[in-house]
Amino acid sequence: MIRGNSQPSGDNSGIVNYGSMGNAQNQPGATNSHQNQTNTGSGPDQLKEFTTLLDRIRQQLAAEQGRVDDYQQCVVLLDLTAQQRLDDTGGRSVARTMLEQILAKCDGIPGLASLVTSTLSLIATFA
CATH class of the missing domain: 1.20.1440 (de novo design (two linked rop proteins))
Structure with a gap:
């Protein structure tokens, strides 16, 4: 079933990420979401x-x-x-x-x- 509204309900429709991770991308059309990325290089x-x-x-x-x-x-x-x-x-x-x-x-x-x-x-x- 295809819904007319593709955004989930609620205040935050995106992913909240903190800490070390690889390259990340927020979901298209996300609202009120936050990302924090630290590329630390080769350890x-x-x-x-x-x-x-x-x-x-x-x-x-x-x-x-x-x-x-x-x-x-x-x-x-x-x-x-x-x-x-x-x-x-x-x-x-x-x-x-x-x-x-x-x-x-x-x-x-x-x-x-x-x-x-x-x-x-x-x-x-x-x-």
């Missing part, structure tokens, strides 16, 4: 998780090197990825590009592809 936990994921990728690459297309190049790309500053837009871009190249070379190796994809997702949270 030590994110950097530690990034380093841990790179270590796991390195271990998985070594375990699957017979199935990886150009294993040595993947190791070099991974080393270069580890050197990037993720608090910098350019560093994130280079890290993504390198990981995408590794992903292309390990296509079809589920565990390795999953680790690389997780790392790419983590990089996206640094923005």
Whole structure:
């Protein structure tokens, strides 16, 4: 059933958010709603998780090197990825590009592809 009035009844028709969160957007047409957002950037936990994921990728690459297309190049790309500053837009871009190249070379190796994809997702949270 479609109602003529799409606004909920009451004084506040939107979401009230406070604290740290990702980028947020108020609902269209909201009335009397408030949002407070703090982007804190990359924290030590994110950097530690990034380093841990790179270590796991390195271990998985070594375990699957017979199935990886150009294993040595993947190791070099991974080393270069580890050197990037993720608090910098350019560093994130280079890290993504390198990981995408590794992903292309390990296509079809589920565990390795999953680790690389997780790392790419983590990089996206640094923005």
